[in-house]
Amino acid sequence: MEIPAPRRTRIQQEKRELILEAALEVFSTNGFRGSTIDQIAEAAGMSKPNLLYYFRRKEDIHETLMQRLLDTWLAPLRELDDIGDPLTELRSYIRRKLEMARDFPRESRLFANEILQGAPRIMPMLEGELKTLVDEKAAVIKGWMRAGKIAPTDPWHLIFSIWATTQHYADFDVQVRAVLGPDRGGDGRFEDAARFLEQLFIDGLKPKT
Amino acid sequence: MEIPAPRRTRIQQEKRELILEAALEVFSTNGFRGSTIDQIAEAAGMSKPNLLYYFRRKEDIHETLMQRLLDTWLAPLRELDDIGDPLTELRSYIRRKLEMARDFPRESRLFANEILQGAPRIMPMLEGELKTLVDEKAAVIKGWMRAGKIAPTDPWHLIFSIWATTQHYADFDVQVRAVLGPDRGGDGRFEDAARFLEQLFIDGLKPKT
DNA sequence: CTAACGTTTGTCCAACCGGTCAAAAATTTG
DNA sequence: CAAATTTTTGACCGGTTGGACAAACGTTAG
Structure with missing residues (x-):
């Protein structure tokens, strides 16, 4: 049932937290479809492709959250x-x-x-x-x-x-x-x-x- | 304070009602940004440009509603x-x-x-x-x-x-x-x-x- | 009938959006 | 240091979306 958490570097853990915090802010005020990856990326202080390096798809962020x-x-x-x-x-x-x-x-x-x-x-x-x-x-x-x-x-x-x-x-x-x-x-x-x-x-x- | 309602033909009144009914259905289940004009138009049984003939902008529908x-x-x-x-x-x-x-x-x-x-x-x-x-x-x-x-x-x-x-x-x-x-x-x-x-x-x- | 007016649609466009990719930059490892 | 690996970015792409427009179609009044 439980999927083993992938091995992650220190940077990956920190950046993923940063993204989730930013995404919570954006999703909770604009809804899922009302939020864009760009908005989340900007709120997290990084570029869109960089964000997508940590979460492959927009849905993955929402799901984790x-x-x-x-x-x-x-x-x-x-x-x-x-x-x-x-x-x-x-x-x-x-x-x-x-x-x-x-x-x-x-x-x-x-x-x-x-x-x-x-x-x-x-x-x-x-x-x-x-x-x-x-x-x-x-x-x-x-x-x-x-x-x-x-x-x-x-x-x-x-x-x-x-x-x-x-x-x-x-x-x-x-x-x-x-x-x-x-x-x-x-x-x-x-x-x-x-x-x-x-x-x-x-x-x-x-x-x- | 009160804006005088524009003169409207019988068809315009009926079609506007139809659109508002369809828009209520679509907006209430997908939210404003999650809804598309196409969805509303289809639910109202008309083409997108036709819908836009009755409501100039998507926001106008939402506002009226x-x-x-x-x-x-x-x-x-x-x-x-x-x-x-x-x-x-x-x-x-x-x-x-x-x-x-x-x-x-x-x-x-x-x-x-x-x-x-x-x-x-x-x-x-x-x-x-x-x-x-x-x-x-x-x-x-x-x-x-x-x-x-x-x-x-x-x-x-x-x-x-x-x-x-x-x-x-x-x-x-x-x-x-x-x-x-x-x-x-x-x-x-x-x-x-x-x-x-x-x-x-x-x-x-x-x-x- | 026909001119004027109201209605409908196909086509098109520019902006936006989610996501890819290759290459550059930074970091870690040996 | 140098090779290997991880992180970051600019450029790009295909699909969608809101909206414009002109031409076609329908309706009504004189």
Whole structure:
């Protein structure tokens, strides 16, 4: 299953990193088809043929980027575990996801771009690895519900809603900042969001008597 | 402010509609730069030069599409009003937004694409019209909170969370369907989502008693 | 009927884009 | 140092794309 990584010189490792960093920037803001090799090469400070010496095809860059992304992207969900208090566990999952939206917005947008276009390159992974993981965690959550630790509801849609609300702050960042305006759209917006989401997911909107 | 619509023949109106419908399909699945005039022309059943007779530039199609989109897109929020019970009012706003995600997924994806790329074409509208509308509705919601009708929290982030959770079912549809699998990913997913979201926004996850 | 006007199409072009190639430059190895 | 190997670059190519244009075709009004 695992393809052995080709032997690489120090220069090759460094330059490949440089290219991937530049490509993340370019791909995440222009999409795959909207980005050109020239743009990536310029962002990486090298000529186009030189870039193509390290990655034979444009798609190879995107593929490498996507593979790396998926591992780190699902890490928070993998950590969701049966040990500890369920509400606390969910709360910290939400917090971790929001931190990822704050610290890795480009990765989030790259992923969003891929899904928006119908996930042509990662469909098998969604139906395989991702579905398995989500089903597994949904079972854990169902256990919490049966034990009366959290209100009974649909675990899958619960996970979707956590993804949606947190990633929104990365994918729709420009809209969030535009609406909040210069005053409230500064760095504090993530703390405001964290406070709000915690309250929403724990208590909802119904007033306490 | 308002540019007078040019006089148009019956054929021009019909053909322009045809093109816009085709362009919505193509743009929403491939993005602006990923779509070609040829693709749109073929989807509209006409030749490329013929299409260019009705819309001088590719950008003109996109712009027209975007202008129409924004009106219908914000309609549900405009309807959010002070009359009636606050919780009911919010519930039906969520339901309406979810129905739009179900019935107009292409419009949702077109909008998502634009925002993801940094909203280069509609930034003024976000900072102007949209911000004004949201601020206005946030004030309404704040009133409900002061009156003790709903729990006090941040109205802006509340609106963001409604946008995020509902549009997720249009923008990330392939992911939702892949994770739910063939059994639960059918037409029933929107009703499941509606039930879940209602419970989440009203009661949250904390178990009763 | 026919002149005027609206619509459609084939052809063409310049810019762009992904990718190749051979040769030059730099680096490593013996 | 010199040979071998790796890295970098300029020039180039074929295919695609947005758009221009003029000629052909269709429609309508006098």
